[in-house]
Structure formats: structure tokens, C-alpha cells
Amino acid sequence: MRVFLLVFALVWNLALAFPRVGVHEGFTRLVFDLPKGDVQYSLSQENGQLVLTLRGVKAASLDQVVNSAEVVSVQTIPEGEGVRVVVRLKGPVEAKVARYADPERLVLDLTLKKEAASPAKPASDPPRNRPPRPPKPVVLLDPGHGGVDPGMNGYVVEKEVVLDVALRLKRLLEKEGVEVRLTRDRDMHLSPDKREDLSRRASMADSSQVNLFVSIHVNASPTRTAQGVEAFYFGQAQDSRILAQVIRENGGGELGRRLTQEARTVAERILSDIVAQANQRYSQRLAETLGRHLSQATGSPYRGAFPGDFFVLRYAKVPAVLVEIGFGDHPVEGRRLADPAYREKVAQGLLTGILTFLANGAYAK
Template identity: 85%
Template sequence: VVVRLKGAVEATVRRYSDPERLVVDLSLKKEASTPAKALPDPPRSRPPKPPKPVVLLDPGHGGVDPGMVGYVVEKEVVLDVALRLERLLEREGIEVRLTRDRDMHLSPDKREDLSRRAALADSSQVNLFISLHVNATPTRTAQGVEVFYFGRAQDARVLTQVIRENGGGELGKRLTQEARTVAERILFDIVAQANQRYSQRLAETLGRKLSQTTGSPFRGTFPGDFFVLRYAKVPAVLVEMGFGDHPAEGRRLADPTYREKVAQGLLSGILTFLANGAYAR
């Protein structure tokens, strides 16, 4: 990195770890020959308010894409939870943006739809990106909360789930391979590695708080080659809030009172993460 400056400067260099980063402070050199005239004290004013954190919520699927269909329809549940969570976050003074606020798709083409959602997360104007989903399994026996962050899927079960969320079938396999190519670059990118660690921390916080609030088991956090997360420059996760095809959990997800608990659990996780200062603007 080359920085060109006008005038003589003094540079102070410091290196930090966790995450690995280099900090360079630049300041103008003081002129020793002519003493500077004292400036009058500036008028007292209140310090500027810190900018509001901005959370981007992505209710998955929508429009022509219903997502999983079991005891609930995924696109309906995640939109309802997102709107509830938006209301709760705004009460806390947090700005909220949505990739969709009604039953709609960003594009009827799945690749284009996911790309547009991903592009919204690749922005300096947001602090967190949270994609909301409802889980499913062929056996219809699993229940609980899972949260994913971007990275290479480490086992076959997660890979199957990633392919399904990336569109399923041959399309899902192709988009997963595209995302995997991006995931492999993280190994050589210090900034991306730091963001991945923050995303993993966000995933862990959300998963535990969501489980505590709803009583649903916390099944863990996992890396996954999710197409919608591949370009995020901020902490970004994909939340599977429960299994919509499980006889008990699926029926709970159909209950508005339970959905409010889900929103409350996500709120608690977001506030805890932000309170730790683990985000950048």
C-alpha cells in the first residue's frame, strides 16, 4: 500500500493481533522555527453522537421461491420474524434494513436473487448481515438452532444443506462450487480471516441466545459455502431458527407467540455482540 502525502509527516507504526492488523498513525511535523500563535478556545459544543449501528436482515427465499414447506412455509415464517425483529431493534436505536419487506423475490432467477442479496451485504453502510431461514431434514426427526458463517463446509451433512439453500439440484451444486472458490481465498487474506472470526463469534452469540430464549436445542455453529454470504465485508451469518418439518418444532414455528420469542432471542444476541464492540463502520 502506497500513501502519498503533501508536507512533512511523522509516522507511528503499531501491530496488533486477534485480529492481525497494522495501524499507522500519521501527523504533521511541528515547525520549530516560528512559534505558533495561540488560537482562541473553540466554543463548547456537545460531542457528536456516535453513528447508529446498521443491521441488514435478509428474510430468505420469497416470491416464486417458497423455501422449505412442512408444517410451515419458510418464506412466510422468516419474513414475519424479520419484521418483528426490525421493530425490536428500532426500539433499541438500531437502524434496520431489509432485503425484502413483503412476499417477493429480488429476481426469479435463483443465482441473480442470491447475488443481489449478497451485494447488499458488501457495503460500508451496514455493520451486520443476518440471513434468516427455516431448516429441514429428510428424516424429519431433527430439531434445534444452527447458525452458519462463511467458509468451506467441513462435513457431508452441512454440504447437503448448503446445496439446498443455494438453490438445490445442479444449480445448488454449481453455486456452491462458486462460493467455495471464494472461501478458499480466505486462507490468503488477513482481512477476510478477521471478518470470518467476527462472523463466527456472531454466529455463536446468536445461536446461544436464540436457544436460551426459545428453549430449542443449540446444535452449533458451522462454516458453509453459502452463496449469499460470499462477499460480505462485515460479520455475516445465516440463521436456521428451527426445523419446519419436525412435528413439534414445526408447529411451534407456526405460532405467532413463538415467533416473537425467536425475534427476542435474535435481538438479545445482536445486542450482546454489539455491546462487545465487535463491529466496524
């Protein structure tokens, strides 16, 4: 068990590397998640290396092989009250630095200088100033449950509603130029074993090829009187109502309690991992954005965004949320969720929320 935990910790730290590295057409992006406070930096380039020095930041020692068109590798070296990041280059680069807040991060885009990016052309050829193509965001949608697992049963069946909403949202996002992937595109399960099913969904969000992860669900309440939309990001559930909901979504019964406890051990690591904390802040912001826009589009009350020990969110290295689009056992809201026109409103609300989040650049990677 001890060996497993050590291996798990190593894999987790590598996946949450400082910096996060994204390889795109025409440039390489380095994203440094920063703590709140006075963080100073300096940048220099010489002898085939770019050196970024950060003061007021702590990070583990790490050497990442990148092998993009611009970058060979990135090495993070702790030094006193800061870190030195050495970027080994394949040629002279133009470095563009931008700093963002909420959450704090420094984004460094590296583009090969024109003379290094392509062979010299005759003087008669006109110059070609073509900016790098912006990265195309990739959103992973997870219609919850499916196959042998119907989810909640009320005025609607959860697995049917969320699949329909996900397919509608996929169509809308693709019209906006967003690439969309689905954990399932029909009534199917990824595994008849609930733990394995959730693990496979979660593993799809643990990918350098995904920018956002949105798991879509339908809610239920013991009294069948609750209505409204809720959104969750990964973290420790803070009250008994949410914990009961988490256990239900994690499989229910003893299985749900066991998977919730497994997820909680991962959630506890966030308290001591600065990069995981940054991703949690991104996820919280995404949850709040989706919840509010979904409420505006449908007229359903916004009940809030909360942390929860959801098994399907536990390994996500990108902003990841679970959205409850309404209560399927409420006599009014449940019947609305059965209406295709209302489901289109749900998809429109999620679309607006995702586009708003992407427009703010918080998904940069």
C-alpha cells in the same frame, strides 16, 4: 477468465482494506485487524500527518482516499516485518487508540481539535465540550427465499415465517436505536433467477453503510426428526450433512452444487487473506452469539455454529451469518414456528444476540 479473476482479486482486496475506514459524524475511525501474537505499535503526529507504525503485521501497499472532515487519505506502506500507515490530515486531530481481543484489532478514532473544528468564538462564549456522537449501527436483515421461491414446505412455509420474524426483529431493533434495512419487506423475490437473487442479497452486505448481515431461514431434515437452531458463517463446510444443507439453501440440485462450488472458491481465499480471516472470526463470534441467545429465548436445542459455503454470504465485508431458526418439518417445532407468539420469542432471541454482539464493539468500522 484470467482477467476476470485478476479484477475480482483487486476488488476483493480493496474492499478488505487495511485499515478499514469508517466515516462518522464528528470523527473518522480506522480499524486495524491484527494477527495473534506480539504486535507492537507507535503513533506520532506532525506536519499535517499522523504516522502509525505496526511491527509484526503484514499488509499490502494501498492508498485510500477518505476525504472526511478529519482525513484526506490513508496510505499503507509495507516495511520489513511491519507496516507504516500514513494518515494525511485536514488539521490537527485528537487521536484515541483502543485495542481489543477476540478477534485482535486496533481501533483509532480521529477527532479534529476544537480550534481546527470550528472558527474561534469570542472569549465571553462558554466552552462547549460535546463528545462525538457514537455511530448508529446498521443491521441488514435478509428474510430468505420469497416470491417464486417458497423455501422449505412442512408445517410452515419458510418464506412466510422468516419474513414475519424479520419484521418483528426490525421493530424490536429500531426501539433500541438500531437502524435496520431489509433485503425484502414483502413476499417477493429479487430475481426469478436463483443465482441473481442470491447475488443481489449478497451485494447489499458488501457496503460501507452496513455493520451486520443476518440471513434468516427455516431448516429441514431428510428424516423429519431433527429439531433445534443452527447458525452459520462463511467458510468451507466441514461435513457432508452441512454440505447437503448448504447446497439446498444455494438453490438445490445441480444449481445448488454449482453455486456452492463458486462460493467455495471464494472461501479458499480466506486462508491467505489476513483481513478476510479477521472478518470470518467476527462472523463466527456473531453466529455463536445469535445461536445461543436464540436457543435460550425459545427453549429449542442449540445445535452449534458451523462454517458453510453459502452463496449469500460470500461477498460480505462485515460480520455476516445465516441463522436456521428451527426445523419446519419437525412435528413439534414446525407447529411452534406457525405460532405468532413463538415467532416473537425467536425475534427476541435474535435481538438479544445482536445487541450483545454490538455491545462488545466487534462491529467497529
